[in-house]
Amino acid sequence: xxxxxxxxxxxxxxSAYRRATLALFCAGFATFxxxxxxxxxLPQLAEHFGVSAATSSLALSLTTLSLAxxxxxxxxxxxxxxxxxxxAVALGIASLLGVACSLVQGWHWLLVLRAxxxxxxxxxxxxxxxxxxxxxxxxxxxxxxxxxxxxxxxxGLLGRLFAGLLSDLxxxxxxxxxxxxxxxxxxxxxxxxxxxxxxxxxxxxxxxxLLENFRQHLLNPELRGLFWLGFLLMGGFVALFNYIGFxxxxxxxxLSPTVIGMLFSVYLxxxxxAGWGGRLVPRLGARRVVQGGVALMLAGVALCALPWxxxxxxxxxxxxxxxxxxxxxxxxxxxxxxxxxxxQASALYLCAYYLGSSLVGYGGGYxxxxxxxxxxxxxxxxxxxxAGWRARRI
Numbered sequence: 086x087x088x089x090x091x092x093x094x095x096x097x098x099x100s101a102y103r104r105a106t107l108a109l110f111c112a113g114f115a116t117f118x119x120x121x122x123x124x125x126x127l128p129q130l131a132e133h134f135g136v137s138a139a140t141s142s143l144a145l146s147l148t149t150l151s152l153a154x155x156x157x158x159x160x161x162x163x164x165x166x167x168x169x170x171x172x173a174v175a176l177g178i179a180s181l182l183g184v185a186c187s188l189v190q191g192w193h194w195l196l197v198l199r200a201x202x203x204x205x206x207x208x209x210x211x212x213x214x215x216x217x218x219x220x221x222x223x224x225x226x227x228x229x230x231x232x233x234x235x236x237x238x239x240x241g242l243l244g245r246l247f248a249g250l251l252s253d254l255x256x257x258x259x260x261x262x263x264x265x266x267x268x269x270x271x272x273x274x275x276x277x278x279x280x281x282x283x284x285x286x287x288x289x290x291x292x293x294x295l296l297e298n299f300r301q302h303l304l305n306p307e308l309r310g311l312f313w314l315g316f317l318l319m320g321g322f323v324a325l326f327n328y329i330g331f332x333x334x335x336x337x338x339x340l341s342p343t344v345i346g347m348l349f350s351v352y353l354x355x356x357x358x359a360g361w362g363g364r365l366v367p368r369l370g371a372r373r374v375v376q377g378g379v380a381l382m383l384a385g386v387a388l389c390a391l392p393w394x395x396x397x398x399x400x401x402x403x404x405x406x407x408x409x410x411x412x413x414x415x416x417x418x419x420x421x422x423x424x425x426x427x428x429q430a431s432a433l434y435l436c437a438y439y440l441g442s443s444l445v446g447y448g449g450g451y452x453x454x455x456x457x458x459x460x461x462x463x464x465x466x467x468x469x470x471x472a473g474w475r476a477r478r479i
Contacts, residue, residue: 094225095229097225097228097229102229105229107274108279109236112271113213113235113237114236114243115176115268116206116240117240118240118264118267119179120202121145123145123148123261124145124326125248126342127141127330128330128331128334133257134195137450138453139453142446142447143196146442148199148202148203149440149442150203150439151200151204152204153439154436155203156432157432159175168215168282172213175207175212176208177269177272179206181269182198182205182265184261186198210435213233214431217229218421218423218427219282220283228360228364231364231413232359234409235355235359235413236356238356238409241355242352242355246347246350247263248261248263249344249347250343302429305422305423308434313475314472315415315435315438317468317472317475318379318438318441318469319438319439320441320442320444320468323442323445324446325449326401327446327450328449328450328461348398351401351405357406358378358409362414363413366417371414371418374411375411375414376477377410381407381410382404382469384404385401385407386400386404386465387400389401389462411476418479
């Protein structure tokens with residue numbers, strides 16, 4: 086017999102749980118579709134605007150950098166303004182900016198709009214994680230977080246896949262505009278489905294209080310380890326997917342943008358592995374699940390070093406399976422390990438996560454251009470070995 090307190094949480098199997106998880110799935114989908122739709126377009130953008138491979142990656146790296154920089158502010162403001170309203174406004178502005186990206190003619194204007202898009206999206210990921218940590222029954226939380234991360238995986242997949250298909254039909258402008266339209270549709274479903282917060286308690290805006298919350302989170306050794314994991318895993322993940330498109334577009338593979346975009350269908354594995362990783366935690370423990378995910382990522386890197394297309398596809402599959410399992414579990418641990426100000430703790434994790442995307446994603450281009458594919462894979466393997474070592478603290 087549930088108590089009044091426990092009944093107020095979202096419990097797996099109820100209609101409210103299904104509505105909330107579907108809403109968060111839509112939010113994760115739209116966020117990652119807008120964020121990563123440029124990834125399969127990087128070779129086209131480099132050719133159209135006459136820039137290098139590393140410079141073309143700024144269309145993604147600047148977006149994730151501005152997202153990371155503003156996450157700390159949006160996470161802090163949400164402690165006073167609430168969860169759902171901030172998420173809805175952020176997603177609406179980001180969707181409109183996504184459409185606007187399809188209308189620009191100059192490279193620098195595209196970078197400006199993509200940076201603003203990252204700023205707008207900063208109001209969503211940390212708040213979604215905080216909402217899960219506050220509103221879901223603790224026993225249902227790992228599965229709910231897995232479904233949210235699954236939505237991000239589907240968004241990453243369809244954003245890249247549709248971008249590749251649409252770019253073959255009407256070039257990169259049609260691709261970016263189409264993804265913006267899909268994000269607006271996801272926004273409507275999100276606003277309609279997500280239940281209002283029941284456990285959010287507004288805090289008065291206080292710079293001293295916000296800084297003290299950040300200080301407490303950074304002094305927590307368990308949380309620091311999770312922040313490191315976010316940086317390393319996401320940085321290596323984005324770097325591999327950024328530059329494998331250049332490798333597969335060049336001889337001896339010579340694949341078209343549509344085929345390269347279709348290779349991102351390995352993200353379907355991520356939808357499965359995010360939920361699967363969350364369900365394994367009660368049986369195996371968070372540390373073992375994260376380290377197992379890192380081991381799968383290393384296996385994927387090794388396969389991508391082989392000079393055969395089938396090996397690269399299999400490598401991407403193992404890599405994606407491991408990444409989403411490890412990320413879903415690590416991000417869920419942040420909400421559980423933070424004693425208070427969960428949105429700010431989630432913001433710190435995601436700040437590290439997207440800083441990794443920006444810095445390692447861009448730096449990987451330098452390694453690719455000056456030392457080649459195998460050197461890039463060696464650097465990524467070293468990052469993942471370090472990540473597995475850091476995971477021992479969970």
